Amino acid sequence: MPESSPLPPPEEKPVFVRHMFADAARRYDRMNRIMTLGQDQRWRRLVVEACNLPSGGRLLDVATGTGDIALEALRQHPDVWVVGADFTREMMRIGQAKDPEGRIAFVEADALRLPFPDDSFDAACSGFLMRNVTDVAAAFAEQRRVVKPGGRVVCLEITRPAMPIWRDIFHFYFFHIVPRLSALLSSNRDAYTYLPHSTLQFPRPPGLAEIMRSVGLKHVTWRTMMLGTVALHVGEV
Numbered sequence: 001m002p003e004s005s006p007l008p009p010p011e012e013k014p015v016f017v018r019h020m021f022a023d024a025a026r027r028y029d030r031m032n033r034i035m036t037l038g039q040d041q042r043w044r045r046l047v048v049e050a051c052n053l054p055s056g057g058r059l060l061d062v063a064t065g066t067g068d069i070a071l072e073a074l075r076q077h078p079d080v081w082v083v084g085a086d087f088t089r090e091m092m093r094i095g096q097a098k099d100p101e102g103r104i105a106f107v108e109a110d111a112l113r114l115p116f117p118d119d120s121f122d123a124a125c126s127g128f129l130m131r132n133v134t135d136v137a138a139a140f141a142e143q144r145r146v147v148k149p150g151g152r153v154v155c156l157e158i159t160r161p162a163m164p165i166w167r168d169i170f171h172f173y174f175f176h177i178v179p180r181l182s183a184l185l186s187s188n189r190d191a192y193t194y195l196p197h198s199t200l201q202f203p204r205p206p207g208l209a210e211i212m213r214s215v216g217l218k219h220v221t222w223r224t225m226m227l228g229t230v231a232l233h234v235g236e237v
């Protein structure tokens with residue numbers, strides 16, 4: 001795969017991303033388990049714990065996709081009200097099938113224009129969203145807007161390790177192994193190159209924390225996992 005493959009220009013990115021996930025929806029969960037060596041559900045558990053939800057609270061899972069973070073929230077807190085928002089219907093349809101009792105409110109929405117009033121949730125979280133948006137600060141600002149004062153904004157995302165040796169291994173894995181795995185995931189050739197390239201352009205954990213602070217989130221902390229390849233950021237409104 002050529003490493004110089006361009007990402008879509010910003011004005012085409014939302015359509016490109018939506019098509020890619022619509023195409024991948026049926027195989028998304030299985031590929032997630034394979035590509036993360038079975039770690040992804042553990043990370044989602046940590047996302048929900050980091051949300052620090054009160055009893056009977058309200059959680060917004062932005063870019064809920066097939067709903068795994070939303071489902072984990074209900075597993076940890078059966079009494080919370082969970083909204084899963086995403087702009088790809090095909091992904092949410094898979095999530096709806098995993099929630100036959102309809103406990104999650106799935107809403108078609110753009111992460112950059114959330115259709116919710118200010119201060120309407122106790123926490124907002126996202127898993128593997130931020131690499132896909134055209135404006136990371138605007139996405140965090142929207143989550144900050146809809147979360148009540150004192151509530152949390154939590155972000156799980158792929159990141160590049162700082163240690164040179166792990167950086168090389170990460171690079172090899174994402175540029176040589178992932179594209180081959182992705183070939184199983186999607187018939188869309190662009191998707192093979194999108195994932196690794198989107199990680200190269202994405203800010204490292206300190207930079208992402210700075211973006212969160214820039215939109216007014218407080219007490220921003222992060223931890224990295226899986227040899228520094230995945231980061232969990234937490235900020236307070």
Ligand SMILES: C[S@@+](CC[C@H](N)C(=O)[O-])C[C@H]1O[C@@H](n2cnc3c(N)ncnc32)[C@H](O)[C@@H]1O
Nearest residue numbers: 021063064065086087088091110111127128132
């Ligand atoms: C990698 S999937 C992650 C799904 C889920 N959060 C998880 O943990 O598996 C990324 C999701 O982000 C959604 N997405 C990307 N950009 C979006 C945007 N601007 N607004 C809403 N959803 C978006 C895609 O449709 C896709 O379902």
